[in-house]
Amino acid sequence: MLATLPVFAALLARASGSPKSRTTHSNIILDNGAEFEAYHPPNTFEVFETGIDTPLSTRATKPHFKDNALSFLHSRLGSNAVQYRSGYEGDVAAHVYVHQQFNGIRVANAVANVAQNKAGKVTSFGSSFVQSPRNVASPTPKISSSQAVNKATAALGGALIPGRDVQLEYLATDDGDVVLVHVVPIEFTDGKNVLAYVNAASGVVVSVITQTFDATFRAIPPTLNNPNDGFALIENPEDPLASPNGWTTINGVDTHATNGTNIRAIVYTTKATIPESSDDVWDSTWDPTVQPTVAANTRAAGINSFHLANVIHDITYRYGFTEEAFNFQGNDPIIVNVQSTIGTNNAFFSTAPDGTSGQIHMLLWTLTTPRRDGDVENDVLAHEWTHGLSTRLTGGGVSTCLNTLESQGLGEGWSDSFADWLAQTSEDLKDFELGAYVFTKGIRTKPYSVDPTINNYTYSLFQQSSTDPHFFGELWAEVLHLQLDALIKEHGFADDAHTNPDSTAGNVVWLHLFIDALALQPCNPTFLQARLAWIQADANRYNGANKCLLWGIFAGRGIGVNADSSHVDNFDLPADC
Template sequence: MAGFPFLPLLLVALYASLAHAAPWPLHARHATHRVRQIGRGLEVKAFHPKSTFQTFGKGIDQPIPEGFANSLTPPAINDSAVTFMQAQLGVDAAHVGYRAGLSDGSRKFAYVKQVHDGVPFANAVANMAWKDGKVVAFGSSFVDINSISKIADSNPTLDVNSVIPTTEAALDGRFNDQPPTLEYLVNEDGSVALTHVFQIRNETAGTWFEAYVCAHTGQLLSVTDFVAHASYTVLPIQKQTFPAGQETLTDPQDLFASPFGWHSNGTDNTTETTGNNVAAFVGGRVSAETSAGLNFNVKYDDTKDPTAASNIQAATNNAFYIANTVHDFTYRYGFTEKTFNFQDSNFGKGGKEGDRVVVSVQDASGLNNANFATPPDGQSGVCRMFIWDFTDPRRDGSLENDIIVHEMTHGVTSRMTGGGTGRCLQTTEAGGMGEGWSDAMANWVSQKSAQVEDFVVGQYVTNKPAAGIRSHPYSTDPEVNPLRYSSVAQLNEVHNIGEVWANMLHNVYAVLVAERGFSTTALTNPDTTEGNVVFMHLFLDALLLQPCNPTFVDARDAWIQADENRYNGANKCTLFKAFASRGLGLNAGPDFVDNADVPAGC
């Protein structure tokens, strides 16, 4: 109750700056805003400056960084990034803060923040990508400092420790001791606030926020929500649901992605469902091996309640297996230490470590759901899997593989978009696509042949094989799934928007497989050219290219540029036709009007 007096003040602060703003059209709200209901009646409207995004096909040259004109040593990524930003946006080098970068063969990626008076901006960011030394993509939400109506003094009036207690009360959680930062925040009315940024978490309720509190007034101005929710035993990962049948698998780990297996970080070894990539447990208790030699052989019995002792162990084993398998196959396709993945030890390969995924099976904080929290690189992702009570006996979400894959994919997309911050899928539109990517990944692992099947999410836990938890199965048949780009105009909830994006990707997948065939070894061999392999390469490559808080159009363009980068544009027309078949054609704009155009020559 102590937090209630603070709530009206917060609401006044959140909306005072919005009162005089011009009405935002739907497409602009989706691309820049997100409204969240938090805790005890608190409504928070977050704002993100609109990102612009350009792709450059074969690439464009950029100015040579100062001091490297006659140097035999190539410039570092940070030098190239700052120089390009200066040329592209006309900003001074002092206003560009290099945050992260990575190099992968002929490809390089950089992520920067706008800076003023030595303080970085939280929501004015940029990213760029190079191939063979040429710039191939550039996204930016930088703002024109000269046009800003008011920018706060860079010296805080309030100490961060003075604003943490009231923010804890407002967000119904506790400060988790991650070091706070001081960052500027662009407001919707064009002003810029100085904010203390810190994390508030409630492990019991499963919430995890990054709060932006004005360093001069103490008002809560915005939040980043690290938790992505979904409405979703050992089963081989290609089997979607429990009735497909459990199997005993021998050594399923991929030693390329997990060089010391799933129960070791190279130094410490375990005989439980803990390891370098994942720790899985129920109520804080991990599952121990059933016999020496890392054997975890307990069958699940769904004629009994999930809380039966043997079922608890079997469900934990399955969650551990699926989460590790997702780690391993996404590693093969590019979600590695350098690109901000989840591992306790990174074996000296880059990125921040100490952040394996924690999976809470049969989590007590909810029912009929699942969620995944994606904090920045270096902090563990947290997956919560719930029991579903639509049937008698109840069913365990950890026994439906598409649910776990969906949740793990939130970690992939939130880390790879925007350079490992976990902040860059926060608008309504981008958050919706986050849900769509997760369904699309679950769809991908469930397809078994070149005969692309319709895909139903959540069919086992709901006992609805034909319907599941989405409005339609994912399908290439418009009679089965009529969702198109224009459908988004009528939607404002992220899972519903995600269905549109996931169905588009289902259609992209289908045409790639129809043209290139299907690989039965796609989970472990990314070096072939079948359609399902190409699809997953473009899926992950595009995440690195797209801007912070992308739109449907941005994400489509990132797929096209990813194909140019990896396959020399061989699939450009195939991709465009697939997107256009569902309204996201060449000339589709941000206003959710269908367009069927494709480039000349297609």
């Protein structure tokens, strides 16, 4: 189920002074004192409320959205000028993005985009293509890409970003020329990134733009839980490795809304994303004395869900849940339905195979007056998000391998456990209760606790006649709570576990085992098989260093080495433990 914006230490992008140049120029100041200007050709933008036809509209069969868009762009901009870059089809519109080109080489800062509705009619068109340039440079560079890297790093400091290629492109300048440039991605020691444009004839750095942008969200910090704990203005939470283009960018275009390559948060009743309140700031207010559906509260709820869902994406990416490992990113972001009306007093994750978006429905809870909103209880959203993690990794992205009662129970347990992990802030493990804000008390039958007088569930819990997977999931989540406590006592607690998977601390080890084991286990695993996958994950990553510690926890709750499908408690340890 369930401050003010900082100035970059390394660099600062700023608009130039005159009103005209604010739309066409930016400056960047580096730590070494060097200052560079970037030119952005003026753009035009048109919208067509009901849509207009394209040259392919008369076809008997509806054309593909890419072909349809290109026919329109060719008619407006010229077929020889247009180079396709990217495109995608959403639930209500299709989008295509192109660059201007000369001699088959794209112009980095001259772009156009077109949107179509489901009927194939163009509803918007924007372009910054340059008209009649004074001079277009030869397409043959006089310096090599490696020489360009040397020129750029000498002028800027920093180093070429590992794994990134140097591209040969054109760049439009404000004097009317189109120059040939090597585009060099540079990384500074503080993790900030820029693109340096090095003239391919002279070797001079002619432009620099930042690829690291400030963003600020008013949300409940991920280690806190609900409005009673307070909102904070959280600055620049995007992880540069997991989300290098930020949270609100799709195909290189900033949506300026709760819509990006990882997460799309929409208000369910309007299907609208939530726009920024000012430049790269998503501010909001929350009033607990009125209904959560008033406009200000709805905005706060959507921002909080978008923030936390992206935080979890970035954390799990660091620990291996990447695109190659079937995560939700690119063409299949998670869609968070804020204040969904498909029910009440619950929350849902709609699973989907790799390549298709999963959907989280966050519902309102009617047990209090005013009602309460699951969007502002972090552990509820974390629980739902983790269903996506467990269903994608179990079985290799098919999302059909947690369907038996026992494996469903495991799924509920993993989801509770990740929310538990997220909430812990020190080596002194807190008891954990899921849903205590929306439900007014813990939604499970017992808190997760290291104190056996508070939670004493063992493997024989399965002998009860319940068919509720959440109930059996409580056993797995309790066991993993104990595993976390034991690993932290053995290896310590890392405050930077969200962003540093290389730490040897116990909470980092735990999350590695958590994610590694999901990929190891079979389709529709039993508790015994999940237990073995957990042990094997330690063997694979840590050479079995924690084997006996982990077995001790399993055996202590009746899932010992000789436990079997009869669900009779077994407290035996392996012979070598």
